[in-house]
Amino acid sequence: MEKEAPLAALMRPRTLDEFIGQDHIIGPGRLLRRAIQADQFSSLIFFGPPGTGKTTLALLIANTTRAHFIAINAVLCGVKDIREAISTAQSRKKEYNQRTILFVDEVHRFNKSQQDALLPWVENGTVILIGATTENPYFEVNKALVSRSRIFQLKPLNEADLRRVLEQALTETERGYGKLSVRVEPDAIAHFVNVANGDARSLLNALELAVETTLPDADGVIHITLAVAEESIQQRAVLYDKEGDAHFDTISALIKSLRGSDPDAALYWLAKMIYAGEDPRFIFRRMLILASEDVGLADPNAVVVVNACANAFEWVGMPEGRYHLAQAALYLANAPKSNSVMGFFDALAMVEKEREAEIPNHLKDANRDKKGLGHGAGYLYPHAYRDHWVAQQYLPRNLQGQVFYQPSTQGFEGEIKMQVQRRREAQLEAVAEGVFVSPIEVLTTGPTHRTIDRWLQRTLSQGGEQLEKVRDRIFTLAQLQRHHVVLDLNAGSGLLTFEALRQVPEGGVYACRRTSAEALALQEQVATLPELQRPVVLTATLTQLPDVLATQISDIRFDCMIGRNAFIHEPDKSAAAQRLVQLLQPSGVLVLAETIPRYTQRLYRLLDSSKLNTDLYQRLVAAEEAIYRDKLDPMVNWDAWDLRQALESVGLGVDVDENRTFTQMQITPALIDRWFTTTSATNRPSYAAHLAKNLTKQEIRVIKELFIRSLLYQTVDWESVIVFVQASFWSKQ
Known part of the structure; x- marks a missing residue:
């Protein structure tokens, strides 16, 4: 069966060192990597698009854990299978005192009764759940299961990751094509990587098809040209489920782009929805709503135009009906905006005892997962600004500045030509000056550990008011994410260390003290925390730190280094900076609060x-x-x-x-x-x-x-x- 398995299955990583991508989850020093290495798990849910490594991570856990591992697929299993797994787990616990990990692939496919049947056994620890899903767990998974699990969001692999996957498959001798002479042209590699669209499985399937269907030349070399690559993988797969997270996020992006008067972004999101097979009638319905909700009396003709386009679409159908979709979207994007019709909802709120309305956020739909994944954070509401417009980006980061719509000089369009150009210029200027930067998406989340939280708060409360202000300012500048790995350069009694532990529960914290006595005191202080939640305490000066770290964990780089009076004791601050910069991620940040004696x-x-x-x-x-x-x-x-x-001398801004x-x-x-x-x-x-x-x-x-x-x-x-x-x-x- 292994010989007949597809290349994507054969090349599935067997160890953490072979795993490519998702550094925010399993990079050096992060919680999940430490949990796998220490064989200490709580319930986990892996959430992300196909081909990003969800099942692979579960199998890596299966290969390393001492616990009994049971794998089931929610599509093929029911309550009976769950009961059998629970029975096995109980027997293992009783007879061998062995834990059981239950891996459920496509966990969102379980219906409510199946999820309810699983819940009590997860809650009492009979099984440790590891779920994998392509759907947003906040929408599709039982809330009780979500609240008891750490959620790790996997992202599509970037270009560098996909190239490494391709190279690994071409050089691996036992499972890949290392024993064959395969030569892939650079243009072909670029095509594979581009069209795979972040999906390693799609990339490997295309490579396999190309290699297996191409005959070797007289020298025994299999040449993979661009033409062969294009035949092997012709169309980019777009992640889009009409009832899932991508559906809601994309329509949210379209509506917010229309509201924000950005015709280029509106055309982009409209094209993405049509390309993915969205029902045009659904899009027209949402545009008709927007014509009254956000354009309203500023241009009463907007609802007439959109309605006419919708009726024309019913007569014409696809594919020519795309003209009417584009016309309606462009009209709405360029129409003046007014939300005066919202006065009705003010009256309705009074009728309903002023029930609080939900506030919209930036592009992604944040209906149920704002606290968990941070979707929608930072959206600037155009109606709150002069002329009902603000220099805000609606296109993806890699397409910012792209122009899709070129207004002519005729009629009403001629009147808006200058407006469109000026708004584009303002958007680009805002990005160049850093006035508006799209908020970072939260990639991991997990349940609150109340005991740890109370312990950390009690420890932090020992600081004075001035120290609390310093601490808060440091963490405001640091902008930590839950999966970051943090180094406290001068841990002291733990003022910054303990706050870092609170803010990066799925990452990791390292704390440095200058003397062994100080380090021992801090270790005793954190001894009551669970082992995986403890900071790693080091003894070193700043110049000694890289060498000491190398003995603890190889190749670690920190997303953030923080310190209060960390440099004050260093006689050569330039030398200390030179050593520290080796430990900082390319995208990392160093934040210091230094008292100047x-x-x-x-x-x-x-x-x-x-x-x-x-x-x-x-x-x-x-x-x-x-x-x-x-x-x-x-x-x-x-x-x-x-x-x-000292810091600028080592290349830092x-x-x-x-x-x-x-x-x-x-x-x-x-x-x-x-x-x-x-x-x-x-x-x-x-x-x-x-x-x-x-x-x-x-x-x-x-x-x-x-x-x-x-x-x-x-x-x-x-x-x-x-x-x-x-x-x-x-x-x-």
Whole structure:
């Protein structure tokens, strides 16, 4: 059977190292990879288009787990099969104390009764569910099952991934064509990759057909030309299910493009729906709604034109009826917009006790999965802006700037020609300046672990108000996704580490401390967390970090590196930056909050200068300022400009925001004693030791007594400067 299996089945990866793509799920350091390697699973649902690796991931788990693995297909199985699987799981648990993983392919095909039959056994741990589906689980899978599972969204493979799949098949000797002499021309490779459209299975099927139907030449070489490739795979498969997620997302994109007055995007989404076989009557019905909802009285003729096009379509049919679809869409896209008819719904809301209306988001339909997958986030409502238009992109990222519609100079179209051109220019300018960037789609989600959440919140609440503000600012700049791998460069007591754990539950967190004692303290602090949820604690300086990491996990690159006062202890900040940049993903970001000691609160400013003689006060000022002018002291010989230079020198684009803050601080006996002690708990000289370079012991004693008399138990505004840094390879230079 293996010999007769198709190439796509033979080339299915057997190990994680062979798996290509989906780095956001199984890249180094991420939760799912760690779970597979540690054989520790909770229930999972893999969601994504065909040929992206859902079943392969399940089989990889089957090959590595010590648990009993049962695989069923929801299309072929019913409640009886579920009961048999549950019975087997119970027997395994009782006789061998062995867990059971139940893999359900096409899990969305289970009806409600089948899903209900499965639910209690997932809930009580009899089986660990791994589901695979091409449909949005928030629409098609029992909500109770979804809430108890981690959801991983797989994306279509990119061009580089598909080329690696093709190369792997051509060089693999046991399962692929490595033993044959196959030469694929570059144009043929480009065609395979382009038409496969992110589907590895489609790519391998096309390659197999090309190789198996092409005779070798006199030298035994099988030449795959562009012509052969075009015969092997002729038409791009479009992911589109008339009752599924793609259907709702695409019609949502069309309607929002029409509402946003973008004729190019409207034609693109209309063409995609027609190409995929959508019912034109459904599209006309939605355009008729929009003609009143979003154009309304601004152009009362809009509903007349769309209705006439719909009637004409009934007479003409396809394929010529596409002219009427395009005409209706172009008319609506270029029509002036008014939502004044929405006044009816205001009245209706009053009748219905002001029931809250749903707010639309950007392009994707967010009816039931906004919190889980972030679909629709960031949509800018055109009616909220002047002239009912905003410079917002409606085309896919790779098609931004593409022009499909060229208005003529005749009649009404001539009147809108200048408007269309100006809006296109404004859209391109907004993208160029980064004014509008489409929000990143959330690719993973999972159930909330209440115990962990309470533990993290309790830990975080130990920080003061100022630290919480710093933490929040860092994570606002970081823009973490749930699947990211994060490195805390200076974990301290865990202020940033614990928030990172909360924000990347399907990713991974690494926390660095400078000394073994500090690292041990943090490890003891996180010991109560489940093993897979714990951060990996490292002991290293910033310059030592890459070497220490290499001993823990090879080839790891971080989506985000964060740090609070991470660079303050580094004598050579450029060298530290050079080492750290090796650990950053090409699309990653480095976010820092660094206190600049050079600008910290001066103690002499807390005193009343009239309480000391003028000469002593002036020498006190000079002695204290000398502390911060020492060019040999790495603690104080730098500022924000130096940090920017260090990061820019290693190829990063850097944004810097310097903040002067004032924090309430009470002057206590312990604090004064620490200032005036002769020995310091750290290796650095104390305040009194610095003063001793210019003042006598008696003068220092007088100053200390003045601090005690005038400031003891007083609350003062303590001044400090914190610089927030956001650096990446793609930031503006």
